[in-house]
Amino acid sequence: MLRQIGEYYHQGEKDDTSRVWMTCWHHGGRILASCGDDKAVRVWSLVGDPDSKPSLECRTTIDDSHTRAVRSVAFSNDGKFLVSSSFDASVIIYQQEEGEFTEINKLEGHESEVKSAVFSKSDEFLATCSRDKSVWFWQQDEDEDFSVSSILQPHTQDVKQVIWHPNEDLLVSCSYDSSIRFYRYDGEDWVTQQKIDGCHVGTVWSASFDSEGNRLVTVGEDHVIQLFVRENVESKTADQDTWKSVARYEVEKTRWPLYSVAWNPTNGIIATAGGDSKIRLFKISSSTDSPIIEHLGVVGTHDLEVNHVAWNPKFPNLLSSASDDGTIKLWDLQI
Amino acid sequence: MEDSGFSGVVRLSNVSDFIAPNLDCIVPLETRVVEKKKEEPQVNIRQKKKQRPVDEEKKSVKISLADCLACNGCITTAETVLVEEQSIGRLLEGIKNFPMAVITVSPQSIVSIAVKLQKTSEEVAIRIARYFKRRGVKYVIDSSFARKFAHSLLSEELESTPSTSRPLLSSACPGLVCYAEKSHGKLLIPRISKIRSPQAICGALVKEFLARREGFEPSDVFHAAVMPCFDKKLEASREQLKIDGTEIRETDCVISTAELLEEISKDEEGNENGEEEKTNGDEWMTSLDRGVIVGEDGGASGGYAERVVKDFVEKNGGVVKIERLNKNMYSMKVESPESGEVVLHVSKVYGFRNIQNLVRKMRMKKEKTDYVEIMACPGGCANGGGQIKYETMGEREKRLEDVENQYEKLPRGMNEWMEEVRKEWEHVDKDYRRLLFTDYKPVETNVSQNLKW
Numbered sequence: 001m002l003r004q005i006g007e008y009y010h011q012g013e014k015d016d017t018s019r020v021w022m023t024c025w026h027h028g029g030r031i032l033a034s035c036g037d038d039k040a041v042r043v044w045s046l047v048g049d050p051d052s053k054p055s056l057e058c059r060t061t062i063d064d065s066h067t068r069a070v071r072s073v074a075f076s077n078d079g080k081f082l083v084s085s086s087f088d089a090s091v092i093i094y095q096q097e098e099g100e101f102t103e104i105n106k107l108e109g110h111e112s113e114v115k116s117a118v119f120s121k122s123d124e125f126l127a128t129c130s131r132d133k134s135v136w137f138w139q140q141d142e143d144e145d146f147s148v149s150s151i152l153q154p155h156t157q158d159v160k161q162v163i164w165h166p167n168e169d170l171l172v173s174c175s176y177d178s179s180i181r182f183y184r185y186d187g188e189d190w191v192t193q194q195k196i197d198g199c200h201v202g203t204v205w206s207a208s209f210d211s212e213g214n215r216l217v218t219v220g221e222d223h224v225i226q227l228f229v230r231e232n233v234e235s236k237t238a239d240q241d242t243w244k245s246v247a248r249y250e251v252e253k254t255r256w257p258l259y260s261v262a263w264n265p266t267n268g269i270i271a272t273a274g275g276d277s278k279i280r281l282f283k284i285s286s287s288t289d290s291p292i293i294e295h296l297g298v299v300g301t302h303d304l305e306v307n308h309v310a311w312n313p314k315f316p317n318l319l320s321s322a323s324d325d326g327t328i329k330l331w332d333l334q335i
Numbered sequence: 336m337e338d339s340g341f342s343g344v345v346r347l348s349n350v351s352d353f354i355a356p357n358l359d360c361i362v363p364l365e366t367r368v369v370e371k372k373k374e375e376p377q378v379n380i381r382q383k384k385k386q387r388p389v390d391e392e393k394k395s396v397k398i399s400l401a402d403c404l405a406c407n408g409c410i411t412t413a414e415t416v417l418v419e420e421q422s423i424g425r426l427l428e429g430i431k432n433f434p435m436a437v438i439t440v441s442p443q444s445i446v447s448i449a450v451k452l453q454k455t456s457e458e459v460a461i462r463i464a465r466y467f468k469r470r471g472v473k474y475v476i477d478s479s480f481a482r483k484f485a486h487s488l489l490s491e492e493l494e495s496t497p498s499t500s501r502p503l504l505s506s507a508c509p510g511l512v513c514y515a516e517k518s519h520g521k522l523l524i525p526r527i528s529k530i531r532s533p534q535a536i537c538g539a540l541v542k543e544f545l546a547r548r549e550g551f552e553p554s555d556v557f558h559a560a561v562m563p564c565f566d567k568k569l570e571a572s573r574e575q576l577k578i579d580g581t582e583i584r585e586t587d588c589v590i591s592t593a594e595l596l597e598e599i600s601k602d603e604e605g606n607e608n609g610e611e612e613k614t615n616g617d618e619w620m621t622s623l624d625r626g627v628i629v630g631e632d633g634g635a636s637g638g639y640a641e642r643v644v645k646d647f648v649e650k651n652g653g654v655v656k657i658e659r660l661n662k663n664m665y666s667m668k669v670e671s672p673e674s675g676e677v678v679l680h681v682s683k684v685y686g687f688r689n690i691q692n693l694v695r696k697m698r699m700k701k702e703k704t705d706y707v708e709i710m711a712c713p714g715g716c717a718n719g720g721g722q723i724k725y726e727t728m729g730e731r732e733k734r735l736e737d738v739e740n741q742y743e744k745l746p747r748g749m750n751e752w753m754e755e756v757r758k759e760w761e762h763v764d765k766d767y768r769r770l771l772f773t774d775y776k777p778v779e780t781n782v783s784q785n786l787k788w
Contacts, residue, residue, distance in 0.1 A: 109691050111518070145699075148691040153343075188662070 001281060002299035002319065005053050006330035010322075011038040017326020019069075022260075022308035026075045029314025032056060033082055034328050035070035039063060041084050041094075043101065044328075050315035056330055065092050065103055068113075076119040083126065085114035091128050093146065107138060107146055116161045120169055125149065125185075127171050129159035135173050135183065137190045150190035154181050161206050166213045166265070170241075174204040180218060182243065194242055200224055205257060211265035215284070216243065217293075219258035219272055223251045225282060227293055249293035251280065260308040266316035269296075269333065273306035279321055279331070300331055341565045342510035342720050343687045344711035421568045421588045423598050426559045429587055430471050433557035435549060438467050439537040441478045442628050442745060443563040443635050443738075444592040447722040450737045451596065456745060457626035463561075464623040466599050474545075474620045478560070479629040481536035482637060483753035484771055488530050489639065490646035493706055500526060502682075502697070502704040505639040507532040509570035510711025511690070512775060519694055520777025526697075529772045533637070534560050534567055535576050538585025539770035542578060544760050545620075553578045559588040561595050563719030566711065575773045591721025619752040630745025633708075635738065636715035640667060640681045640708035647679050663713045664689050666704075680704045686713030717742060 010020040018037040025032050032044040040063035048054035068087035075082055082094040082101055091114055093105040111132035119126050126138040126146060134153040138146045157177035164171055169185040170193070178201065182194040200220025207218040216228040227247040232240050251258065256275030263270050270282040279300035284291050302323035312318035319331040430436040440463055442456075449459040464475040485507070496503050506512065506528040515523035531539070537560065542553040560567065570576070571586040578585060615621070622628070633641025644655060644667050653669040660666055663685035668677045682704045684693050690709060696702040712718050717738045725731045760767045 109695075143701075145695075147695065148688045151343075151688050151691065 001297065001335070002279065002331045002333055004300060004329055005332045006055050008056050008328045009326055010034055010036050010042060010328055011040065011326065019324045020307065020322035020326060020328055021069070021071050022073060023310050023320040023322050023328055024074045025310055025312050025320065026079050027077055027313050028079065029312045032320060033073045033075060034322060035073040035084055037069040039066050039068060039070060041070055041073050050318060056328070059099060060101055062094065062101055066090065071113065072116045074118045076123045077121055078123055083117045083119065085117035085128060087113040089114060091117045104144065105146055109136065109148065115159060118162055118164055120164045121167055125169065127162045127164065129162045129173055131158040133157060133159060135159055135162060152183065152190060152192060154192045154195060155179065160203060163207045163209065166209050166211060168213065172207050172216065174207050174218065176203045178202060178204060180204055180207060184241070196243070199226065203257065206260045208261045208263040210263050210268065217261050217263060217270055219261040221257040223254050223256060223258050225249050225258060225261065225272060225293055227284060227291060247291050247293050249282065249295060259306065262309045262311050264311045264316055265313065271309045271311065271319055273309040273321060275305045277302045277304055277306060279306055279309060300329070302327065302329065342711035344510040344514045344690065421571065421590065423590050423594050426588045426590055427470065429557040429559060434555040435546065435551050436472045436557040437474045437476065437541045437545065438472050439476050439478050439534065439558070439560040440623060441562050442630055442742065443716045443719065443722070444561045444595065445628055446738050446742045447563065447592045448596050450734055450741060451723045456628055456741060460623045460628050461626045462599065463595070466602055474616060475623045476537065476620055477623050477628055478533040478537055479631070480619045480749055480753065481533040481540060482631065483749050484536050485530050485533060486642045487753070488771060489643050492528055492530060493643060502526065502702060502707045503528055505708045506530055507637050507639065508710045509566040511709050513566065513569055514711065516775055516778045522694065522698055524775045524777060527775055529774060531771055531773045532570065534562060534570060534586060535773060536771060538576055542585050543770060547763065553583055558586050559590065560586055561592065562589050562721060563592055563716045564712065564721045565591055566720065593721055593723055596723060617752065619749060619756065628745055629747065629749045630742055631747060634715060635717035635742040636708065636710050640683050640706065643706045644669060644679065644681050651678065653678055681706045683708045685710045685715050687711065
């Protein structure tokens with residue numbers, strides 16, 4: 001199902017590795033950014049034919065920005081910016097010009113480690129979340145500076161990840177407090193639209209929308225993958241947009257958390273990254289009235305915990321994974 | 336944490352841990368039974384099988400570093416300790432146990448209760464004063480009186496602040512002070528006005544000036560305050576606000592508007608219009624007994640920006656232009672009538688998000704204002720964390736507007752009383768001015784930020 005076509009060390013060589021936290025693809029599918037405990041961000045080029053064993057070549061290393069591990073990295077949707085968030089409580093924005101990345105902004109304000117920083121679909125907003133339990137929304141103003149638009153603190157514990165809706169100004173946050181929260185822009189301010197407590201038993205690690213944005217999957221510490229659907233598909237206002245859980249699947253043969261989930265926008269295949277070093281694939285089948293999460297199997301492994309998986313937005317057969325074993329692996333999906 | 340009376344700024348940045356907390360870990364510890372392998376005794380020829388005493392299974396208690404870092408339980412303990420220490424129970428105890436008790440009540444608290452009970456501010460002031468007087472409190476004073484002192488020092492302080500040290504930030508909000516001391520020590524502390532907040536000035540006024548005047552020592556006096564937020568409880572515990580050379584706090588206890596309302600609602604007698612209590616004392620000490628509360632121009636957060644602009648224009652002339660930048664930000668510019676050049680730029684910045692943006696601008700040296708009235712709560716003190724809360728968003732907004740409007744209608748005044756007291760105070764204590772000022776100190780930050788991984 002999933003064939004490993006490349007293995008790359010984020011830093012150093014085999015005996016000198018440090019954890020890779022995540023990878024993020026540029027919308028054009030030809031560039032990949034990675035980040036890790038070595039306090040660096042690396043930018044890679046996808047070289048070769050995507051259908052025929054392409055490979056990654058490291059083009060740039062940015063290692064002088066953060067003072068502690070870099071936890072997340074993301075491209076803006078127009079590809080102009082790269083944003084990284086770090087345990088040093090700062091978020092750094094880089095501008096991309098002809099393959100060169102220059103630091104243009106350092107956003108400070110979070111009280112502790114920033115776990116995730118992502119641009120909204122329209123690139124109008126940047127959302128960040130942190131162990132300080134808060135979720136911040138930033139906007140770019142006239143002087144190319146980013147100013148805080150809203151600061152919300154609906155979680156009671158560390159917020160692990162924030163995920164934007166593929167089309168709307170809707171954000172989901174996942175937290176150590178076992179809940180997820182939905183946020184919407186009401187024209188003036190960001191408000192919490194819905195709170196779903198007890199989503200998982202323990203930390204909710206990650207979530208991913210499908211391509212249309214009416215379904216959401218979450219994964220957590222309890223090695224369960226859960227499906228949520230939007231109840232009123234028509235209405236998109238804060239007080240009427242509600243989501244509810246319709247299916248869950250517990251991965252039985254493991255005691256380890258599922259750390260990351262990614263829903264392929266083209267073919268609908270869902271990939272998960274597990275603390276048990278395994279990458280699994282799932283799909284949703286709605287042959288009956290209620291949707292079922294179908295486990296397609298363990299399709300790939302690393303030597304240690306897999307922290308993150310990401311589908312290539314342009315070449316839907318390619319998947320990248322990041323692991324504690326210090327490597328980034330490139331996979332080819334063969335259905 | 337969402338319902339606690341602390342400002343968003345304090346909650347978000349865990350600043351209350353600057354109070355010596357009980358560092359008891361509250362993470363519920365999972366006791367897992369660690370099974371000990373029971374060795375099979377080897378069967379030896381001619382050796383009796385010994386009966387091994389059954390070992391008590393030792394319980395292993397584990398807590399992971401991840402749980403510890405994510406918990407912030409120790410911080411929460413500090414806040415709960417604080418809130419317990421400064422409760423209405425303690426306040427009533429203090430009134431009983433000290434020879435003299437004085438309560439300071441803020442006008443924002445009075446108006447908030449008035450709006451809730453749908454009564455006039457005057458009626459509520461009388462009711463509150465009566466409630467305390469009947470329990471043995473000697474004086475119930477309006478914190479606005481202390482604010483007059485603060486206001487009188489504003490323009491002098493601003494004038495002596497060089498432009499490189501501007502903007503000067505107002506000091507009345509304890510949420511801002513705690514945040515600055517914890518998170519932006521180097522940048523913000525030098526810029527915070529050293530003028531004490533009205534509550535702190537009241538503390539000195541009561542325990543230094545008034546106590547001695549009445550023939551008491553500071554240690555004989557119990558001073559408590561009713562304030563619109565819980566952050567004021569943090570302020571009352573500050574090291575800098577103790578009687579010189581002692582551990583006596585100038586303000587022993589602070590309770591919030593909501594806590595007071597709960598108490599006076601239980602008090603049946605207060606509702607009756609009984610005889611007016613006999614009140615003895617200077618006008619400023621008995622004003623609330625008579626239902627006289629004083630407000631000021633410029634909103635319910637102390638009107639500092641307004642006063643700075645007013646004093647400036649009185650001295651230098653100019654045209655004032657006010658602009659509302661967003662729900663919680665105002666810009667006030669004084670332009671020279673001839674050239675149109677901006678000669679003074681003052682702003683009002685309320686709420687954590689606006690404070691964050693202000694701090695960013697200040698750090699990048701892009702902030703061009705001279706003075707900022709800076710408050711941690713969006714909506715200012717009228718919307719403080721300890722004010723009366725309502726259920727729905729719509730009701731909250733409407734009531735906040737009511738509080739702001741009712742506050743605006745309060746009479747102005749008290750300036751002459753302030754001048755008289757000032758003269759008298761100076762007469763008994765040549766150095767009294769030191770009690771109108773305070774200072775700030777940066778606080779140890781989060782230990783985990785010093786980790787290298």
